[in-house]
Amino acid sequence: xxxxxxxxxxxxxxxxxxxIGPDIDLAAYSGQVEEHGEIQRLTGLTDEVKxxxxxxxxxxxxxxxxxxxxxxxxxxxxxxxxxxxxEVMSTTEALKKYEWLxxxxxxxxxxxxxxxxxxxxLKQHHGYFLRALPGSKAEFPLQACLYxxxxxxxxxxxxxxxxxxxxxxxxxxxxxTAQSVKSxxxxxxSEFYVKKNAKVTFTMIHNWAENVAVRPRTGTIVEENGVFMxxxxxxxPVKTLQTYPAAYCIGxxxxxxxxxxxxxxxxxxxxxxxxxxxxxxxxxxxVVARAITKGGAIVTRGNLIGEVPGIKAHLECRGLILSExxxxxxIPELDGRVSGVDxxxxxxxxxxxxxxxxxxxxxxxxxxxxxxxxxxxxxxxxIKGLPAxxxxxxxxxxxxxxxEERLL
Numbered sequence: 001x002x003x004x005x006x007x008x009x010x011x012x013x014x015x016x017x018x019x020i021g022p023d024i025d026l027a028a029y030s031g032q033v034e035e036h037g038e039i040q041r042l043t044g045l046t047d048e049v050k051x052x053x054x055x056x057x058x059x060x061x062x063x064x065x066x067x068x069x070x071x072x073x074x075x076x077x078x079x080x081x082x083x084x085x086x087e088v089m090s091t092t093e094a095l096k097k098y099e100w101l102x103x104x105x106x107x108x109x110x111x112x113x114x115x116x117x118x119x120x121x122l123k124q125h126h127g128y129f130l131r132a133l134p135g136s137k138a139e140f141p142l143q144a145c146l147y148x149x150x151x152x153x154x155x156x157x158x159x160x161x162x163x164x165x166x167x168x169x170x171x172x173x174x175x176x177t178a179q180s181v182k183s184x185x186x187x188x189x190s191e192f193y194v195k196k197n198a199k200v201t202f203t204m205i206h207n208w209a210e211n212v213a214v215r216p217r218t219g220t221i222v223e224e225n226g227v228f229m230x231x232x233x234x235x236x237p238v239k240t241l242q243t244y245p246a247a248y249c250i251g252x253x254x255x256x257x258x259x260x261x262x263x264x265x266x267x268x269x270x271x272x273x274x275x276x277x278x279x280x281x282x283x284x285x286x287v288v289a290r291a292i293t294k295g296g297a298i299v300t301r302g303n304l305i306g307e308v309p310g311i312k313a314h315l316e317c318r319g320l321i322l323s324e325x326x327x328x329x330x331i332p333e334l335d336g337r338v339s340g341v342d343x344x345x346x347x348x349x350x351x352x353x354x355x356x357x358x359x360x361x362x363x364x365x366x367x368x369x370x371x372x373x374x375x376x377x378x379x380x381x382x383i384k385g386l387p388a389x390x391x392x393x394x395x396x397x398x399x400x401x402x403x404e405e406r407l408l
Contacts, residue, residue, distance in 0.1 A: 006111050010121040013112035020301075021242030021271045024213050026115065029154035029185040031123055036075040036149075042068055048179060049147065055236075056174025056205040058145040066170075067130075069144040073153060074125040085136025085167070087129065088144075091158050094129035101129075104160055108191040108219030108248075116215040120156045120189040127157035127189070132167035132198070141170035141203075148177040148184050148212075159190040163198035163226075171200070175214075176207040183211035183239070192220035192228060196251060199227040203394060208238040210267060216243040224251030224280070231394055234270065235263035242271040244301060249276065249283035249311075259381050260289040264296025266325060273301025273331070278311040278341075285313040290379050292319070293326030302345070303333040309340025319349035320378055322371075 017023045039045065042060040045053070049072075050060045062068055067081035067088040081088040095101050111121050128144045148155055163169045175186060186208075194200050208214060222228050228247060247256040258274035276285040287302040304313040319328035332345040352374050360370035 006106055006121060009112040010118040013118040014115055014122070016112070016115050016118070018114040018116060018215070018242065020244060022240055022269070024185065024215070024240070026119060026154070026185070030150075030152050031154050033073045033150050033153050036072045036077050038077050042070060042078055045070075052176050052178065052207070053145055053147070053174060055207045056145065056176045057172045057203065058143050058174045062143075064140045065143050066138050066140040067142045069128040069130070069142070070147065071126055071128070071145065071157065072147045073149055073155060076126050079128070081142070083139060085133040086138060086142065086169075087131040087133070088142060089129050090126045091129045091160055092126050094160065101160065104162065104191065104193060106191075108193065108221050109189055109217050113217065116187045117189060117217050120158050120187050120217070123154070123156050124158050125156050127159040129160050130169065130171060131162045132164055132169040134164040135166045136164070137168040138170050141172050144171065144173045146173070146175045146186070146188065148181055148186065150184075151181055152183055154185040154187070156187045157189070159188065161190065161200065161202070162193045163195060163200045165195040166197045167195070168199045169201075171202045172205070173202070174205045174207070177209050177212060181212070182209050184209070184213070186212065186214045188216045190216065190218040192218070194220065194222045194226040194228050196224045196226060198223075201229045201231070203231040204233070206234040206238070206241070207236045208241075210237040211239045213239050214241045214243075216245070218243065218245035220245070220247040220256070222247060222249050222251065222254040222256060225253045226251060227255045229257045229259075230274070231259045232272070233261045233394065234272075235261065237265045237268050238270065239267070240269045244273045244275060246275040246277065247285070249278045249280055249285065252280045253282040253284075254280055255284045257285070258287045260300070261379055261381065262289070262291045262298055262300070264291070264293045264298045264326065266295025266323065268296035270296065271299040271301070273303065275303040275305070276313065277305045277307065278313060279307045281308055281310040283311050287315045288381055289317045290381060291317070291328050292375065292378070293321055293323060293328055295323040295325040297327050299329045299331065301331045301333075303335065304343055304345075305335040305337065306341035306343050307337050309338055312342040314343070315345035317347040318378070320375070321349065321351050
């Protein structure tokens with residue numbers, strides 16, 4: 001039988017809804033947008049764009065950055081690396097430059113997983129290619145921004161991140177919209193390849209608008225002694241967000257850690273999870289989530305699959321309900337498929353205890369200050385092995401999101 005091409009698989013999946021999350025009418029969003037010209041430096045962005053970008057960790061001054069990528073709607077307006085051994089460009093450019101890149105295309109994510117992955121293939125609008133060459137150690141993080149300026153548009157990107165053997169790569173990626181944009185669709189496919197003895201830390205910060213629909217689709221393959229750490233933060237309104245990234249530990253002693261911080265204002269619907277397949281001896285996984293609802297709906301998922309003896313994994317989810325209209329559904333899953341696995345989980349959902357508030361108020365805080373202090377402590381996840389500058393970026397993102405929602 002003739003081999004089925006990627007394009008044929010995508011066309012077959014064009015109308016295939018996702019197994020999780022509400023369905024989206026893709027035809028309701030426009031694929032026609034104005035093109036934007038390139039800029040010489042990120043300092044050339046308008047003040048409004050700079051202000052929105054900084055809310056998702058993107059610094060137009062590029063202080064303490066090893067490189068930057070900026071895509072506005074369907075146009076890549078800037079990409080550059082400032083440290084030797086690192087590469088930053090659009091995936092469109094990378095496919096032209098490297099014949100071998102096709103061997104990575106749709107290997108960590110299935111193109112026919114659903115109609116969103118199909119759209120990312122059939123109607124792709126660039127995306128970023130980030131690579132650390134063998135042995136290269138990023139001194140500072142790379143930053144990448146996916147920005148939407150036009151009302152009702154669809155942005156479909158495909159990102160590829162490769163940390164070659166013995167390399168170390170830190171990434172901050174921020175996704176946001178112009179202040180005037182209220183609705184739109186963002187489909188983002190991201191494939192990570194962490195080679196032997198390599199390390200990747202990936203921090204994603206989202207700041208969407210109240211009627212934007214978001215469908216990230218992510219897969220990660222981690223080889224022997226590789227480390228992949230993912231930190232995801234969404235503390236602003238979004239109409240519907242659904243993502244369930246999967247990581248595959250295929251090499252001995254591979255390590256994966258997912259940390260998630262969610263705040264759902266009223267009207268927001270967030271369905272976020274992480275899944276790890278532990279397929280090699282000595283592999284490790286940790287999935288930690290903190291979820292707060294102020295009236296929105298949150299589903300937080302975690303799934304650990306132990307396929308060989310000698311693996312260790314832990315899953316933790318905690319939720320706070322701060323509004324009677326809000327809801328949190330925690331779905332922890334442990335799937336041990338052989339003897340000799342060590343897997344555990346804990347989950348808790350509730351409200352702030354009145355005695356905690358009273359205790360802090362008795363020491364001079366107002367009710368709002370007491371609540372903010374408790375929430376701040378709740379969101380303070382200890383992220384092991386994270387460089388200091390990334391810890392600071394996460395702290396700033398959480399504080400910025402909390403202040404906007406009058407929590408911190």
